[in-house]
Amino acid sequence: MRDWPKLVGEKLKDLRLSRDERRQVIAELAGHLEDLYAEHLAQGMSEQDAFRLCVSQFDQENRIARKIERAKEGIMNNRTKVLWLPGLATLVSSSVLLICLQGVPYFQPRIYWIDGGAVGFDLRWLVLLPICGAIGADLSRRAGGRRSVSLGAALFPAIVMLAAFSIFLPVGLLEGNSFLQHHLEYMAASALTWIVLPAVPLLVGALGGQMVVPQYK
Amino acid sequence: MAILTLLHEQPLYGFEIAKRIEERTAGSLRFTMASLYPMLYDLERRGSVKAHWEKNPVGRDRRYYSLTASGKKQLVPLRQEWRRFFEALESLAGLSHA
Numbered sequence: 001m002r003d004w005p006k007l008v009g010e011k012l013k014d015l016r017l018s019r020d021e022r023r024q025v026i027a028e029l030a031g032h033l034e035d036l037y038a039e040h041l042a043q044g045m046s047e048q049d050a051f052r053l054c055v056s057q058f059d060q061e062n063r064i065a066r067k068i069e070r071a072k073e074g075i076m077n078n079r080t081k082v083l084w085l086p087g088l089a090t091l092v093s094s095s096v097l098l099i100c101l102q103g104v105p106y107f108q109p110r111i112y113w114i115d116g117g118a119v120g121f122d123l124r125w126l127v128l129l130p131i132c133g134a135i136g137a138d139l140s141r142r143a144g145g146r147r148s149v150s151l152g153a154a155l156f157p158a159i160v161m162l163a164a165f166s167i168f169l170p171v172g173l174l175e176g177n178s179f180l181q182h183h184l185e186y187m188a189a190s191a192l193t194w195i196v197l198p199a200v201p202l203l204v205g206a207l208g209g210q211m212v213v214p215q216y217k
Numbered sequence: 218m219a220i221l222t223l224l225h226e227q228p229l230y231g232f233e234i235a236k237r238i239e240e241r242t243a244g245s246l247r248f249t250m251a252s253l254y255p256m257l258y259d260l261e262r263r264g265s266v267k268a269h270w271e272k273n274p275v276g277r278d279r280r281y282y283s284l285t286a287s288g289k290k291q292l293v294p295l296r297q298e299w300r301r302f303f304e305a306l307e308s309l310a311g312l313s314h315a
Contacts, residue, residue: 031277035232057250071258
């Protein structure tokens with residue numbers, strides 16, 4: 001007995017679809033190959049020749065995978081659905097939350113002066129950030145994203161800030177920006193408040209949501 | 218159009234669709250897996266066909282495709298278009314007198 005789903009799964013290992021869609025495509029194509037194989041055998045073909053002819057359906061396996069992806073997804077590819085859009089949702093919700101909190105008179109953010117620069121620390125925002133992380137992770141999981149991808153979507157605001165710091169800090173230093181050269185301690189404190197501190201509650205929200213929602217456990 | 222026409226008659230699964238097309242065209246039109254399934258998935262995404270899994274008591278479960286109301290609507294102008302196309306070809310090539 002041939003293991004057709006295993007064969008199709010190996011041939012279409014590059015197929016980038018949600019887990020459920022991928023499972024269905026593999027099951028369907030495996031069924032097709034099984035029928036084709038049975039038909040070849042019924043026509044008197046040897047098992048070896050019948051199998052070879054079935055496998056030849058995958059001569060251009062990458063092309064088949066891409067064609068299936070395009071047909072299934074249309075304009076929006078899977079990565080957009082499981083990472084970019086949920087990540088954007090986390091970024092927008094966390095930004096809107098921060099803006100809204102500015103109008104709340106209670107527990108106003110603390111400003112610390114470090115190395116000649118002002119660093120804001122808004123505890124209210126950090127306490128509420130797990131909600132944004134949970135939203136991003138949940139949207140990603142609903143779209144079929146793996147756990148690691150959903151965590152990426154939840155951490156998106158921190159990743160964006162990390163990317164911004166990674167680009168602008170070295171470029172600024174190379175260009176001889178005197179402020180950056182003389183206020184590295186301030187830059188480190190800014191990185192801490194915009195990257196590390198938000199990343200923790202975002203991650204807590206994402207992991208917490210996955211523990212609460214039964215199908216994500 | 219071949220797929221929509223077949224599905225207009227009855228729901229079929231992928232392998233059956235390929236077989237019927239091959240049989241009805243006496244082997245002139247053959248669908249490989251690489252051409253058939255992307256086409257079916259595209260039709261499904263566009264809402265022309267819908268699919269559902271059916272238990273198969275003697276083997277692997279089948280994914281049956283059937284025509285949607287939107288697919289049925291598309292089929293009428295599509296048939297007219299193809300009829301006009303073949304009439305034009307016939308008049309150009311003089312196939313009826315060949």
